[in-house]
Amino acid sequence: MCGIAGIFEFDALALPPDAGLGLRMADSLVHRGPDDGGLLVAPGLLLAHRRLAVIDLSLHAHQPMCDRRGWCWLVFNGEIYNFRECRRKLESLGRRFRSDSDTEVLLEGYLEWGMDVLPELNGMFAFALWDCRDDTLWLARDPMGIKPLFYSERGAFRFGSEIKAILADDRIPAHPDWESLDRFLTFGYPPAPSTGFDGIRQVMPGEWIRVARTGKVTRRRWEDLPYPSGPPGGAFRDSVDRLDAALASAVERQMVSDVPLGALLSGGLDSSAIVRAMARRGGGGAVETFTIGFEDPRFDESTFAAEVARTFGTRHHARRVDPDVASILTTIVSHAEEPLADHSAIPFHLLSESVRKQVTVALSGDGADELLGGYMTYRASQLAPYYRAIPGPIRRSILGPLARRLPLSRGKYGASMLLRRFVDAAERPFPFDHCGWRRMVSSDLRRRLLTPERLAALPPEPLAPYADALAGAPDWLDPLARQLHLDLTFHLPNDMLVKVDRMSMAHALEVRVPWLDREVVRACLAMPSGHKRRGNKGKMVLAAMLHDDLPPAILRRRKAGFVMPLEQWLRCEWQPLLRSALTAEFAHQTGAFQWTCLESMIDEHALGRGDHAYALFTLLVMGIWWRVWITGETRRSVRRPDAAPTQVHRVVRSQGGYLEPSHPRDEGDPS
Structure with a gap:
């Protein structure tokens, strides 16, 4: 796992950019890759890389990596789990290798097949490749969106694994994108390709981008979800067996590592299935x-x-979280970069910190809920049509107000909170009802919270990207499958995988997600919805798979996750933080929020007269994000003093390629 960055000038005659800028870009990513660093300086080009050494720890895997002739230079972030199979195929075609790294397999695969190498890969990745034969830059990202890649086209093409690498160039200002931030208030994250920053965007999952020196940028989606050609069928037991085999193979592939490896275990079915497969594999x-x-x-x-x-029989480690974690929120917002109102980022950040003291790689259970129907929201969507069958006047004048007046709950999933969310969301048709279960700031609160001027400058409804996510779904999907499609293509890459990547890589911890292995995804999409969820029972096929291996208490337990006592902490321990971040000055600086509404929300929550926990946490993240990234008042360095230095490579033109003057040439290469 690594961090990559670079600049590609829109000028065929451009001189080599300032190496100092490239080093600043690399330094901004040093937390992602403390073990090694490299910077390519070429005419009109910088390619920076910070390495977390996981596969082939030798210097042969150093990046930026070039082929023997210097035709192509590559910076790569991620893991290709089937790289050995790909390597054997390439060797049969005459390709030779100098390292045991998956990076070189990608490089040689590109030289052999061009961007058609991408469908050959099973892994998580984001990369940039400079092909000097036609002087173009290629970027690509894995189909599920596990690894991030951002870019800006302002004056030149800049890119990075994190936004801070792009902002390391002083010519790129950190300005807010209010349409994106409006969507953040709704979803708790800015949906890709937007980021919350004006002019900075993301490469989409399963997309490649080609950049020419003329400034022409071409985008193409190279892979969609691997659905079967029509509605799936088959016996329930067959689905269980196929899933078991696919997950076991994925875990075996993802346990390949030259450094210590472990697993994140919540006690739920998803992570328990991963640990079960790891324990069965044995060997270490x-x-x-x-x-x-x-x-x-x-x-x-x-x-x-x-x-x-x-x-x-695992060697188990546990850590506890207390309300004092508010003190690390600024650090978390700094690492997240995009505004992210997923409060489970806090325990995940702390967990990653603890895990990294023991291992460098960890497998997690993320992705199973979206594949197998694990969330309570799917049950809510099943019930929504019955609620909408009640006459509108009764819903709006009696049931809605009644739900909002119920006594506040103090538990993890209080009935009053769930009912209020259900009533608000169920008023909308699909797919917007499905989005509404997770909505942070309701449409009514949005109208009261934002200034009239800001509202007038925004689209009337920020939910449009949610409907757009259905555009690539097959027509034959049933209601549950359509909801799963939305979560796989929208919620998962914009929220869950952002949290996993940023919080783990803040500590140079590589987290792998076997549930999102290409073959596991294919197996899950090929089973009927009735094998996944029926009534109030979710992940039925997974429960059946684990039935003989887990204690009954684990099999029967309710879906949980890293849920914090947010309502209580915002009412008590976090009140000082809330009032210091959300001030009249903040409202005035943004020009977006009405202070009277903001203040009344804080007061009502503190006095127990209302439960605004999710909206207030979203606004708290916004307030801290504004200070960290827009005004720069509390921006924090992520420099690691123990990190290896970044080695600078200055290259010159040499018989059709670019090589360092001292680089040995191998004229026998089949490129």
Whole structure:
């Protein structure tokens, strides 16, 4: 796992850019790759790389990497799990290799097949490749969006694994994109390709981008979700067996590592299935497992993780979270870069910090809920049509107000909170009802919270990207499959995978997600919805797969996740932080928020007269993000003093390629 960055000038006659700028870009990513660094300086081009050494720890895997003739230079972030199979195929075609790295497999694969190499790859990745034969820059990202890649086209093409690498160039200002931020207030994240920053965008999952020196930028989606050609069928037991085999193979592929490896264990079915497969594979002693819990017993589920760990004989490690975590919110916002109102980023950040002290790579259970129907929101969508069948006047004048007046709940999933969300969302047709279950700032609150001037400058409804996500779905999908498609293509890459990547890589921890392995995704999409969810039971096929291996208490437990006592902390321990971040000055600086509404929300929540926890946390993140990234008042360096230096490579034209003057030439290469 690594960090990449670079600049590609829109000028065929451009001189080599300032190496100092390239070093600043590399330094901004040093937390992602403390083990090694490289910078290519060529005419009109910088390619920067920071390396976290996981596969082939030798210097032969150093990046930027070029072929023997210097025709192509590559910076790569991620892992290709089937690189050995790809390498054998390429060797049969005459390709020769100097390292044991997956990076070189990608490089030689491009030289052999061009961008048609992408469908050959099973992994998580983002990369940039300069092909000096036609002087073009290529960027690409894995189909599920596991690894990030950002870019700006302002004056030149700049890119980076994180936005801070682009902002390392002083010519790129950090200005807010208010249409994107309006969507952040709704979803809790800015949907890709937007980022919250004006002029900075993301490469989409499964997309490649070609950049020419003329400034022409071409985009193409190279892979969509691997649906079957029509509605799937088959027996339930067959679905169980196919899933079991696919997940076991994926875990085996993803356990390949030249550094210590473990697993993140919540005690739920998703991560338990990963640990089960790891324990069955064996070969290296007990599996290292890691979990996190809370001091508040209503929210603590670490006992379930401990029980699963005992079941599979793992070497288990646990850490607890207390309300003092508010002090690290600025650090979390700095690493997230895009505004992200997923409060589970806090425990995940702390968990990653603990895990990195023991291992460099960890497998996680992310992705199973979106593939197998694990969220409660799917049940809500099943019930919504029955609610909408009630006459509108009764819904709006009686049931809606009644739900909003119920006593506030203090538990993890209080009935009053769930009912209020259900009533608000169920008023909308699909797919907007499905989005509404997770909505942070309701449409009514949005109208009261934003200034009339800001509202007038924005689209009337920020939900349009949600409907757009259905555009690539097959027509034959049933209602549950359509909801899963939305979560796989919208919620997962914009929220869950952002959290996993930024919080883990903040500590140079590589997190792998076997549930999003290409073959596991294919197996899940090829099973009927009735094998995944029926009524109130989700992930039925997974529960059946684990039935003989897990204790009944684990099999029966309710879907949980890293849920924090947010409502209580914002009412009590976090009140000082809330009031210092959300001020009249902040409202005035943004020109977007009405201070009277903001202040009344804080007061109502503090006095227990209303539960604004999710909206207030979203606004709190916005306030901190504004200070960190827009005004720069509290921007923090992520420099690691123990990191290896970045080596500068200055290249010159040499018989059709670009090589360092001292680079040995191999004229026998089949390129």
